[in-house]
Amino acid sequence: MSCRYKEERWDLKQLIASGGMPSSHSATVTALAVAIGLQEGFGGSSFAVALVLALVVMYDATGVRLHAGRQAEVLNQIVCELPSEHPLAETRPLRELLGHTPPQVRFYALF
Numbered sequence: 001m002s003c004r005y006k007e008e009r010w011d012l013k014q015l016i017a018s019g020g021m022p023s024s025h026s027a028t029v030t031a032l033a034v035a036i037g038l039q040e041g042f043g044g045s046s047f048a049v050a051l052v053l054a055l056v057v058m059y060d061a062t063g064v065r066l067h068a069g070r071q072a073e074v075l076n077q078i079v080c081e082l083p084s085e086h087p088l089a090e091t092r093p094l095r096e097l098l099g100h101t102p103p104q105v106r107f108y109a110l111f
Helices: 002-007 024-040 045-062 064-080 102-110
Strands: none
């Protein structure tokens, strides 16, 4: 939605891309859990499965992927400091924006 608002066009890659804001993955799984809860009840097994899925996705966004992005920053800096004759000096930089901070995930899970 933010891409649509800012650039006046839809960017469907943002729905499946990792990192960036808003946290489309967190928002999607939260919306799924709420929709199932409203439709089938918050005490049902379908809601429980959707809630667990949402928690796993949000944990992944704030844990594994956030730290992988931070490691990518360090590795990119190391590669930039390599001498030009080093075989890895010309490698393509790693993608650094992979995950979200916990406040970002909480915010977009709520809104």
